[in-house]
Amino acid sequence: MLLKYKNFFSVLVLWIIFGSIIGIVVGSTTTFLLETNDYLGDEIRLKRDWLIFLLPLGGIIIGYIYMNYGKVFLNNTLNDTAKLNNLVIDSVHGKKEAPLRMGPIVYFATFITVLFGGSTGREGAAVQMGGSVAAAVNRFFKINKFDKKILMMSSISAGFGSAFGAPITGAIFGMEIAAMGKLKLEAFVPCLTASFVGHYVTTAAWGHKHEEFTIQTVPEISITTFIIVILLSVIFSLISVFYCQLRHGIEKISEKLFKKNHMKRAFFGGVIIVVFTLIVGSQDYNGRGLQMLELSFNEDVPPFAFLAKLAFTAITLGSGFVGGEAIPLFFIGATLGNALHTFIDLPMSFLAALGLIAVFCGGANTPIAAFLLAMEMFDGKGLEYFFVACIVSYLFSGHHGLWPSQQIYEPKSRLYNILRGETIENVEKSKKLENYK
Incomplete structure (x- = not known):
């Protein structure tokens, strides 16, 4: 002993x-x-x-x-x-x-x-x-x-x-x-x-100071608000799936088109980003986009900012450039939440925060970590809503995600006919083969 x-x-x-x-x-x-x-x-x-x-x-x-x-x-x-x-x-x-x-x-x-x-x-x-x-x-x-x-x-x-x-x-x-x-x-x-x-x-x-995002007001607990949060979380999860599929699709197409030549892929992707930047007329969607991300918690931002950032990021990373995807997902979710504020009578900062967490959760497939991120990032405000949002986003995003190597230890639902231990990449390949047949 x-x-x-x-x-x-x-x-x-x-x-x-x-x-x-x-x-x-x-x-x-x-x-x-x-x-x-x-x-x-x-x-x-x-x-x-x-x-x-x-x-x-x-x-x-x-x-x-x-x-x-x-x-x-x-x-x-x-x-x-x-x-x-x-x-x-x-x-x-x-x-x-x-x-x-x-x-x-x-x-x-x-x-x-x-x-x-x-x-x-x-x-x-x-x-x-x-x-x-x-x-x-x-x-x-x-x-x-x-x-x-x-x-x-x-x-x-x-x-x-x-x-x-x-x-x-x-x-x-x-x-x-x-x-x-x-x-x-x-x-x-x-x-x-x-x-x-x-x-x-x-x-x-080292004294580094991280960005701070503040929820000004959290709506009172009610069944109506919970229903709205659930519906919004479904939308946010689908947006995360759309981003992941587009980003991986661009990567596969560019690798095939340029025969896995990383230099040609990234050069061509860079040209497309330059063209898109000139069309948009600003560089709000280049770089990390922290300014608009922070602004989305307090003021109206362009209603289609989330789509622009989604496209810019998918092309950037899909063509071979390098960096993280959490900040872009934060941007996509927060600006989408900001845009939905026009149609939904809930506090703007709350909707931006909800979108930020739910889109990240759907892409990363890490519901517990996403919930804890909401607690740390927003000082524990709206814990009931964020818990539900993470669960819903995780379930409705299906077996897709940012990282194809992520294994599926257990399917999200018994309705999915997926073997344990498969990777996201293999599951998506098998689905395409079934659709092709």
């Missing part, structure tokens, strides 16, 4: 130590990511509109890096860093390994995308840098195969928690992202440690 407790506490202490190491390094690198993105996006790009014309050139540079330096053979397996978050998820399942170079490459590619006006976010780079850090820890300490997966999950937690100032969300996100319908609680200690340490290193040690 004494030996069992000794082993238990020794493993517990090791997980806390490793989680802390990952949190410190990822928190510091994420701060660098956030500060650099702010500088490139706000201080340089917004003051120099002409930089958008260099986006196709930026695409060539990104494509060249990934084609020549992004592919690494580890354990007789090809690991392509251009798979981005999907490679990190595959690493959690033990199918692939995150190369050490993955983090630096994705940071450089993200900076290029932000500087020249591609529509993107931040958490993708933070998560992939976390994967590189976890890989370094695994190699240095010669971690066993089982604990490698757990530490990879903790790296995801550290990246997300420090990128958004949401440590509780980050802890659960790292455990929830890999498999739909499964929460690996055994990883809770290192994930929680990594997320909190990463968060406090970013905010307390």
Whole structure:
């Protein structure tokens, strides 16, 4: 009995130590990511509109890096860093390994995308840098195969928690992202440690301040309001599905059209973004779009802003540029909620917040993490409504999502004839084959 407790506490202490190491390094690198993105996006790009014309050139540079330096053979397996978050998820399942170079490459590619006006976010780079850090820890300490997966999950937690100032969300996100319908609680200690340490290193040690979104008024609890929230959540979930399908569709078409030549794909995608920017007549939908995102909580924004951002982001990331997808989903959901305020007699800031969380939940397939994000982001306001919105969005988004490598541990409903352990990518392929027949 004494030996069992000794082993238990020794493993517990090791997980806390490793989680802390990952949190410190990822928190510091994420701060660098956030500060650099702010500088490139706000201080340089917004003051120099002409930089958008260099986006196709930026695409060539990104494509060249990934084609020549992004592919690494580890354990007789090809690991392509251009798979981005999907490679990190595959690493959690033990199918692939995150190369050490993955983090630096994705940071450089993200900076290029932000500087020249591609529509993107931040958490993708933070998560992939976390994967590189976890890989370094695994190699240095010669971690066993089982604990490698757990530490990879903790790296995801550290990246997300420090990128958004949401440590509780980050802890659960790292455990929830890999498999739909499964929460690996055994990883809770290192994930929680990594997320909190990463968060406090970013905010307390380095002094970075995250964006704040405030709900001015939350409607009183009523059956009518709950029905409206449910109906809106269905709409938000369908928008997330539309974005995911469009983004993956553009990726597949561009890969086929240009025979997987990343340089040509990104160049052509950059040209399309430049043309769209000229047609729109502004750069509100380039870059991260934080200004309009914040504005959507307080003032009317263009009614079709969500569609413009959806198209810009799908083309940017689908053609081979790099960055996160959470911020664009936040933008899409919040501006759609803002637009619906014209027809629905509910507070504008509440509708924007509801859209932000529900669209993200539908795309990420992480209902618990999305709910906790709402609690941390909006100080616990409207908890009953956000809980329902996350559940509804998760169910109605079906077996689609941002990351094709995400496994389906358990179907969202017994009505779906889907085998356990399938990935989103395989499920979508099988559906297309059935429709073709």
